[in-house]
Amino acid sequence: MNFTEKYGKELRDFTERLLTFETTSGNEKEAQEWLSDRLNELGFEVYTWTADADKLAESPTFPNAEAIDVDERPSVAGVLEFGDPEAGPTIILNGHIDVVPVEESAWETDPFEPTWDDDSLTARGAVDMKSNLAACIFAAKYTHEVENDLDGRVVVESVVGEEEGGIGAVAAALSNPYPFKRDAAIITEPTELDVVTAVEGSVMMNLEIEGRSAHAATRWEGESVLPHFERIRTAFRELEADRNKRVTHSLYESFPISWPVNFGAVNAGSWASSVPAHLSSEIRIGVAPGETNDEVETEFRDKLNTVVTKSDWLSEHLPTFERRAIQFEPAEIDADERIVTALQTAMRNRGLNDTEPRGATYGADSRHYIAVGIPTVLFGAGSIKQAHFPNETIEWPDVLTATGVLADATVEFLSADGDES
Structure with a gap:
């Protein structure tokens, strides 16, 4: 009996139920308790952990412990052992349970009521990444039932707070919640069934500019922040263009902008009849694998200083340029790591012949595991183009392929010639 015959309907039902939980930031507990019960019913040994804010603050991802919400936010894992578990390696299959908020007016369906259109499944989290989390669980369960000559362990993790920098994953990386070591991990981001070995970092900054207010009828008496902001924005875009020529990486050559700078939020002024005297902007700055966030931040600080020195007003009213609470560090592993070659072999077994490693322009929890020496790769069904979007949709045949x-990959990694323990 193949996987679809044995677990296809159960995987589908499980995914549908998981998608009904509104697991936005801080609201993951009910779903995690349900998941813990289901893992126990499926025969997994269940572990749970809750992050410690002070411990997280030791990571460069979270420079401000007071800003980290960890209360009532458990991460959950299920462990299955094969043969002599101490004689073989341990592989982690990881997914995050949290989802981004929705603007329901932009949706054609209820975002937390899974909707099918033939093989297309629409719901918040369908792509990012509850379908893939469910795939991890049933891939592990099926492998455990059909393989009798392996040693080692498979761990399925459901972590919280990935969208906030990786709260559950950082906690697991810094303070191993298991009484055994971990040898490698696959994180099931929606990679379109590609193998991703590198993720981009990002420096999250807040820019503040001060002007001088005046009545709109005599606006020449004031100092608008808008021209100053436009000069800074233009200078940052020039640096973006320069960096995309100067900073190269073989896995990022196909992107039109490899290290993008995005002014994601801009707020200025108070009302139409006053000269805008204050501006704040939240900025995301891309960081290439091999760079550090500190190095890239310094480049942009230097560019800002260049703009400031050319302006009498800004020289006397210095803008502030400070990091926001969450940072994303770049990460990469070698293409010849055992977890990569095991995944590539598994992909070919399932008819996916393009197994060339890719780079991703987004951040992922892989960076936390790589930072503590656990080789980690990304692989999953669905496209990042659907993630965080209204009417988020995944194709179910791709989920079945990813599960296979x-x-x-679990079998390949746990096999005797792949033993890394």
Whole structure:
């Protein structure tokens, strides 16, 4: 009996139920308790952990412990052991349970009521990443039932707070919640069934500019912040263009902008009849694998200083340029790591012949595991183009393919010639 015959309907039902939980930031507990019960019913040994804010603050991701919400936010894992678990390696299959908020007016369906259109499944989290989390669980369960000659362990993790920098994953990386070591991990981001070995970092900054207010009828008496902001924005875009020529990486050559700078939020002024005297902007700055966030921040600070020195007003009213609470560090592993080659073999077994490693322009929890020496790769069904979007949709045949690949990759990694323990 193949996977679809044995677990296809159960995987589908499980995914549908998981998608009904509105697991936005801080609201993951009910879903995690349900998931813990289901893992126990499926025969997993269940572990739970809750992050410690002070411990998280030791990570560069979270420079401000007071800003980290960890209360009532458990991460959950299920462990299955094969043969002599101490004689073989341990592989982690990881997904995050949290989802981004929705603007329901932009949706054609209820975002937390899974909707099918033939093989297309629409719901918040369908792509990012509850379908893939469910795939991890049933890939592990199926492998455990059909493989009798392996040693080692498979761990399925459901972590919280990925969208906030990786709260559950950082806690697991810094303070191993298991009484055994971990040898490698696959994180099931929606990679379109590609293998991703590098993720981009990002420096999250807040820019503040002060002007001088005046009545709109005599606006020449004031000092608008808008021209100053436009000069800074233009200078940052020039640096973006320069960096995209100067900073190169073989896995990022296909992107039109490899290290993008985005002014994601801009707030200025108070009302139409006053000269805008204050501006704040939240800025995301891309960081290439091999760079550090500190190095890139310094480049942009230097560019800002260049703009400031050319302006009498800004020289006397210095803008502030400070990091926001969450940072994303770049990360990369070698293409010849055992977890990568095991995944590539599994992909070919399932008819996915393009197994060339890719780079991703987004951040992921892989960076936390790589930072503590656990080789970690990304692989999953669905496209990042659907993530965070209204009417988020995944194709179910791709989920089944991903489940098969995860099962085969587990077997390949746990096989005798792949023992890294």
